[in-house]
Amino acid sequence: MSDNDNKDALPAEVDKSPAAPRRRGAGLLASLALIVALAAAGGAGWLYYQLIYLSDQQNAAVVAEMQAALNTATSRNDATDAALNRQRERLAELDSLIDQQQTISQRQLQQLSAQVQELSAVDRNDWLLAEAEYLLRLANQRLQLSGDSRAAARLLSSADAILRELDDPALHPVRSELAKELSALQSLSDIDIEGLYLQLEGLAGEVDKLEAYGAPEYSPAPVADADSTWQSGLATGFQRAWEKLRSYIRIRQHDDKFRAELAPEQADALRASLRMMLEQAQLALLAERPTVYQRALDKAANWLQRYFPLNDRREALATQLEKLGQADIRGERPDISGSLRALKEYSKAQRWQREVGQ
Template sequence: MILVLLVIAGLGFIGWKGWQLQQAMNARIDQLKEGAANVEQVRELTEKTGQLETGVNERRQAMTQTIDGIKTEFTDYKTEVNETLDRVLAELSKEQSADSRDWLHAEAAYLLRLANQRLQLERDVEGAAALLRTADNRLREADNPALVPVRRAIAEELAALQGVPRIDRTGLYLALNAEQEQIAGLPLAQDIEELTADTTIAEAPSGPWQEQLSKIGSELKDLVVVRHHDQALEALITPEQESYLRQSLRLVIEQAQVALLKEEQDLYEASLDKAIKLLEGYYDLDDSGVQAVITSLTELKGESIHPELPDISASQQALASFIEQRFEERNSGQENAGQGGDS
């Protein structure tokens, strides 16, 4: 019994071990089946991936070929456009170079004409010099040796303009205005000695203003009557006459100021000379203020307000001749080219 039991126990243990082995084998078989399935999936996936990569590569190659073709066409087009543009720019550059120099010549000629007008009509020395310098800059940009005579004439004209004396018209005008204010408070002479009845300018310059000065002198002539007495008398000028005298002197000073602004030298000197005669004839010469005003007006009378201006037309004429000669040479060259083409 014990042996039978041991045999049965051994068979049971062997059976159990066999069952475990069978289970392990089944599990292994299942794993192998799953692995085979995964391998098949991987194989299929690999095949599909290879096909996809092949398609992508084919598309990439096709796209690369298309892009290369587009690049080639664009490069050819760009090259053609650049060549055409270069030709057009070269032609425009040639035309522009010729036109640019012609424009510089024309602009310089216009500036020189303005400089002459500014000097002759407005007597503006600074403005004329500025225009001459600008014209010289334009000729310098033209860079043509044939323009050297023109530039030499401009340099000489600028030097001549620098020699013209500068007139401080504003200062002179204000000085006359100050003297006019001083005259308003100066005392008149209490005893008027014998005066010449003719107070007009002895040698007045000709012009429409001469009539005004003569008229003032005639009115003053009628205003004051000279009488001889053995005894001293009271003032011979009434308040109304004094007001008229002071007003006349003020107008004479204002006339000198107008002549100053218009650069009329003769009228300026004649007006101040008239003012000095009125002061010497009707104001108290013993008063220091009267003497100071007379001295100041005498000094102002000696100022030159109309300086002689130089002639700056040589450069304008030289440039006009240059432009005319250049035009004739160009027309002659075109005619010769046309005759050569016909032959």
């Protein structure tokens, strides 16, 4: 048995010797695999930790951003709500204004409709009566303000023609008053105010052509020669003195004594003063103030006689001034308001009859 055991044992040792390196290699591989597995497990754990940590940070950032966006959206929503509230208030005010305007427009439309109905009820006779009343009123104003009797008579005649066209017997009192007033205007003296004014203006233009008194002129005598005797010199001196004395004396044919209130060389001032007197007469003529008018003409005539020499031009101006002074620039104006009052009474009676008939 021992021999057999040895035989059996010997092959086993022979088999063990080549397999030993393979077992050692497998152990190394297993160790390496274990190390790799542990490393992979550690890496996986680290990655998992990083993923979990980073995910928490990102979630916090996202949550913060979302919270900020939510706050912004909330503030914007509040602002939008406030703006909408203001818009609603404005719309309410506009609605109120529109309602008020509609109410006012409806009221005005009703008033216009009433006026149109009133106008439609007015016939052609009413328009003619209104025109005649306007003409009578204008005639009274023209006579009282400007004293133009001819224009007032034309206006009264136009009003009478309108009343004659109406052919209403009730207008007889009005036409009777018109006839009386026309007769009173025609009996007035026809004063041409415009013509008198133009005549005065023409006289003012002629003033510049008048000749005023000039200053005395003196021409010295020639000086005697040295060879002349003392007797001739004395005679020459007496002659020069006499000539100078004669130059200061002028004899003129005037009814009144000439009194120079201004210097003779001031001819322009004399003419300007005379023109001012004529302009004063023009203003008094337009204002219908006969006293001032006559006083200005009398003063101009005296000024003309006193400071301007007697000649044909001065006499012509004096004659025209005298003729203008004889004009009565303001006559007594008749009362022509009776026809206007009668027409108003007629119109009032017509309206009353129309109201009663309705």
